[in-house]
Amino acid sequence: MTNWLVRIGNWFLGKAEEVEQLDSAMKAIVNQQTKRAFYLGAGAGIVVTAGLVWLLG
Numbered sequence: 001m002t003n004w005l006v007r008i009g010n011w012f013l014g015k016a017e018e019v020e021q022l023d024s025a026m027k028a029i030v031n032q033q034t035k036r037a038f039y040l041g042a043g044a045g046i047v048v049t050a051g052l053v054w055l056l057g
Helices: 002-056
Strands: none
Touching: none
């Protein structure tokens, strides 16, 4: 009985570790996508601003 409970406990701990690794990977992906979107938006903002300054200037 004790060995069975230990096996179940180890299985749950293993699953928790897998979920933690998946969570870390997802956070890294979201972080990279957020940076990419920020730089894309900043670049587009600079281009639009420069275009407006050139057009109105």
